[in-house]
Amino acid sequence: MSPQHEAPLSSGGRTDLRADCTACFGLCCVALPFARSADFAVDKPAGRPCSNLRQDFRCGIHARLRDEGYPGCTVFDCFGAGQKVSQVTFGGTDWRRAPQTARAMFEVFPVMRQLHELLHYVTEALGLAAARPVHKELRKALARIDGLTRGSAESITALDVNALRGEVNPLLLRASELARARVPGRRRNHRGADLIGANLSGADLRGASLRGALLVAADLGGADLRDADLRGADLTGALFLTQAQLNAARGDAATALPPALGRPAHW
Template sequence: MSAGAEAPISDAVRPDLRADCANCFGLCCVALPFAASADFAVDKAAGQPCHNLRTDFRCGIHSQLREKGFAGCTVFDCFGAGQKVSQTTFEGRDWRAHPGTASSMFAVLPVMRQLHELLWYLTEALTLPAARPLHGELREALRTTEQLTEGGADDILALDVAAHRDGVNALLLRTSELARARARTGRRGKAKNHRGADLIGARLRGADLRGASLRGALLIAADLTGADLSAADLIGADLRDASLGGADLTGALFLTQAQLNAARGDAATRLPSALTRPAHW
């Protein structure tokens, strides 16, 4: 880890915030739409089961998704929302055996996913020593968000999830500022601010992006080979096809597995301990 970087999120990440397909009713394969493109081989409407979904709710081509033209499926992460909706919200009643639940179940999934994504970020924020002054607020936001995920289907669908996200995001931004400032202590120059920047195809090979804000930045096909992204805030950054070969992502803030899965790296790419090296790298 680079000197001054925050400790990466590790065992603090709860298992319930990771996808458990064995306890889900294949919801992402049914509820969500996709269009024929480089990411998906066919069109599929929301609510229509993917033709690769088996009767046991597992994917029939899971080990060959990229080869079969379904790279988009390998990038999606529900943050554990699928099993939460399947086993908690709908108490183990699947949409095939109980078709009356289908439309409500499929509508709940994207809302639950947003809540679980927030739980992931809040859990990580609580592992950051620099954010200690905010730990009380972070714990309260975590508790409130968890309570929202425990509501019934009608309660979840009535939730103004955008408003809740805005409140949590403001707190996460304050967390990021504290963590990035600590990472830059004793270093010359200010941390770069690329929040929301259009960096599509940017040449950032070997760039010093320690403690930088890359929130919501478009880094599609950017060359980040060998770049130092330790303690950089990557929440919402679009890393599709970004080159991360040899890049240092240890201690990167709010990086997710889905972002890594969408990028291109190699054996020399340094990752936070909570995330895994994608099989296609």
């Protein structure tokens, strides 16, 4: 996975939820495993540094990731978890200078990444004026999750993140429903639907719920995710859309994006 991203990331103005690879010890390139596939050129187990990781924790082939067979790296987003683990949890001491910290650091990173992703979504929900009825609960959730990210390595790895998601997801769903309720006309519910390869080009998805839908290789003309065809799509009002999802999709100069998200370099 790449220590540099294709386009600026956004998390509702919170810079701590944007990946800052200059403050990270290349954790995504070491802690996480990947398998040889269309996304990665080789196999790599968790805990082993990628062969392309330099001594300064930067990617040696960043400018050629797609050409070298690593498109999976270009769509990964840690939501700022890398620098949090590197600079806060472990106080700026990297795993090369202190090898005894490596195992704990690599175990904390994927958990922190999930916590930061939750923070990202809750922050976005708080930015929805229509979701004001649940803002109080969302602010409580934000404070709680933020506090958990500042705990010790041991406390973070011991967290039941699935249970935490189960508590926060109803709030996010309610925020989404409140925002979509303002869209005129019939609002389709595709939540959890199997839409792999579906041709939804030209479909009216205004206000539709695509939460948890499988959209791999779908021709959407209005959604996101891996290999989705977004050429000419208007995503300006999309909810909970991330930069990583855009980076994984196919779009063009005519694809309209939310103001806070950047156009991927490969479009």
